[in-house]
Amino acid sequence: MKRPLLVIALLLIAAAVSATGIPGDADGNGILDEHEYRAAALTYLVGEGDLTRTDIQDAAWVFTHWDGRPLEITDSTGQTLTLTRPLRRVVTFSGEALETLRSLGFDMDKIVAVDKYSHEKTTFFPECAEKANVGSWLSPDMERILTLKPDAVFLYATITTATCDEIQQKLEAGIPGIRVLRFDCFKPATYPDEIRTIAAATGCEDRGDEFVAFYTSVMDRIRTETAGIPDDEKTRVYFEYWTDYKTFAAGSGYNEKLGIAGGYNPFGGESAEYPEIDPEAVIVSNPEVIVKLTGQQLAAGGYVGRDIAALEATRSAITKRPGWARLAGVDDDRVHVIHSDILGGAQHFIGTAYLAKWFYPDRFTDLDPNAIHQRYLTEFQGLDFNLAAEGAFVYP
Amino acid sequence: MMRPSANRLFYLALLLMILPAVAYGAPVTRSLSTAEPGAGEVFTVSLSVGDMPLGGVVETLPGGYTFAGTEHPDDRTLIQGQMIAFTVADEAVITYSVKAPASGSGDIVGVWEDFAAEAHGEIVPSHVAVDGVEVPEAGGSPPTDAQAASPLPLLTAIAGLFLAAHHRGGRR
Numbered sequence: 001m002k003r004p005l006l007v008i009a010l011l012l013i014a015a016a017v018s019a020t021g022i023p024g025d026a027d028g029n030g031i032l033d034e035h036e037y038r039a040a041a042l043t044y045l046v047g048e049g050d051l052t053r054t055d056i057q058d059a060a061w062v063f064t065h066w067d068g069r070p071l072e073i074t075d076s077t078g079q080t081l082t083l084t085r086p087l088r089r090v091v092t093f094s095g096e097a098l099e100t101l102r103s104l105g106f107d108m109d110k111i112v113a114v115d116k117y118s119h120e121k122t123t124f125f126p127e128c129a130e131k132a133n134v135g136s137w138l139s140p141d142m143e144r145i146l147t148l149k150p151d152a153v154f155l156y157a158t159i160t161t162a163t164c165d166e167i168q169q170k171l172e173a174g175i176p177g178i179r180v181l182r183f184d185c186f187k188p189a190t191y192p193d194e195i196r197t198i199a200a201a202t203g204c205e206d207r208g209d210e211f212v213a214f215y216t217s218v219m220d221r222i223r224t225e226t227a228g229i230p231d232d233e234k235t236r237v238y239f240e241y242w243t244d245y246k247t248f249a250a251g252s253g254y255n256e257k258l259g260i261a262g263g264y265n266p267f268g269g270e271s272a273e274y275p276e277i278d279p280e281a282v283i284v285s286n287p288e289v290i291v292k293l294t295g296q297q298l299a300a301g302g303y304v305g306r307d308i309a310a311l312e313a314t315r316s317a318i319t320k321r322p323g324w325a326r327l328a329g330v331d332d333d334r335v336h337v338i339h340s341d342i343l344g345g346a347q348h349f350i351g352t353a354y355l356a357k358w359f360y361p362d363r364f365t366d367l368d369p370n371a372i373h374q375r376y377l378t379e380f381q382g383l384d385f386n387l388a389a390e391g392a393f394v395y396p
Numbered sequence: 397m398m399r400p401s402a403n404r405l406f407y408l409a410l411l412l413m414i415l416p417a418v419a420y421g422a423p424v425t426r427s428l429s430t431a432e433p434g435a436g437e438v439f440t441v442s443l444s445v446g447d448m449p450l451g452g453v454v455e456t457l458p459g460g461y462t463f464a465g466t467e468h469p470d471d472r473t474l475i476q477g478q479m480i481a482f483t484v485a486d487e488a489v490i491t492y493s494v495k496a497p498a499s500g501s502g503d504i505v506g507v508w509e510d511f512a513a514e515a516h517g518e519i520v521p522s523h524v525a526v527d528g529v530e531v532p533e534a535g536g537s538p539p540t541d542a543q544a545a546s547p548l549p550l551l552t553a554i555a556g557l558f559l560a561a562h563h564r565g566g567r568r
Contacts, residue, residue: 035471038471038472038483039471041450041452041483041511042452042472042473042474042481042483043474044452045452045453045454045474045481045483045509046454046474046476046479046481047476048476053509053516056509056511057511057512057514059511060450060451060511060512061511061512063450064449064450064512
């Protein structure tokens, strides 16, 4: 083609830009082909056309990561979203989603605001201390969010569903074109798929594959080993929540993790997900292993500080409860304290490894939860955090 | 407190560190087959492009110098007056030819954009003069935005002021 004609053709092609579709998709067919991308880029380079630098960067991104096509994803609520641009200004209402984004190597500079709990976790999310705080998903600062003009917001999928639905509706009404992505990121059954979906949405597919491989290597190792244990040979476990005599039953995330680790929960059949148990019933159940959860409201331990004495005191107090000296778990010295940082959220695979090891020490001699934890922090979270000297997550 | 000579060294070291990063820091460098072409001679400009999967380069020629061709694909090249734009897709080198005027000198200036890495910057200007004779441009192209925005002259001036001040201070 003669150059003057080529110039005119490029300018004409690049002039037609869909405002909502992929930038540079001149023919509006929803796909950015190579010719369209080049035309858009050249037109921008010589200072013509309406596309901004960000538009061209978005076009290059879509061309590179999604082969020039819109990406359709389904989140954990079942809603389908069609993405035509990368996520640039992200707000997270879920610390688990935030942590997963970091595992995937997402550019944390593109996270413009976080929930108040993540904001407070300055040891684990040091890069978020200076970001905007938009409150919790239970009490969101909607005005603040609107002023930040995010293009994507991460919310929980299956907890406090009505509240999250309401937030989503307000966001979609207030910010046209916003993408509300809902994932839990704490449930073993759905986490691998959630990682892959978030990885696709953020263009971090390779890293997503690495992280899923790491995660499933741990969880599959545990599942494979415990799958063959007959129900009547499973270790009987009393797992106590933060509150005394509060445990969990079928349907809760903790029960799922306990089940994967091969534990038998004598209170699994309670009607409430988090039932309060009569102290006498615990004694009657005579658990072989007792696990106490700690870490409520950034209390001692976890990533906050190396307060092993606090975990030790929690364990000691449990063993001194009236009548507990007779329990098999106390008598056999199989009482453990675990911090919710490594069992309740995205790090549940680390906590599950500890549970498996406690329930079946002979079956998991090769399983090293501490090494798994350290690898996760160093390799996937990019944190300079030495477990040999910092933090307190389990006792003993 | 640092002594004047130590101060001078400190500022020099600081400027040496800052200048490449602020002014250019570019992954793109330019080389010419000759910086002193003969009248009407066609010479070659080579742009070495670093790791840039999707990006672009815009070159601006001095007044009187004209674009004479390139091996770069037609649909990835656009000429607008003195500007030549190339899209980059993993190429290591982009080469183009320029025809020199009967006389004249000036700088070939350029900017680069790495769309994938979301970075951009300037290419160090290359001075050309027909037969090595400096002739002020008459009616040449105006400076590009990149030239106008370049912090190099300002930083050079600051460096000069620092050095001059400390040189005088050292004699007192």
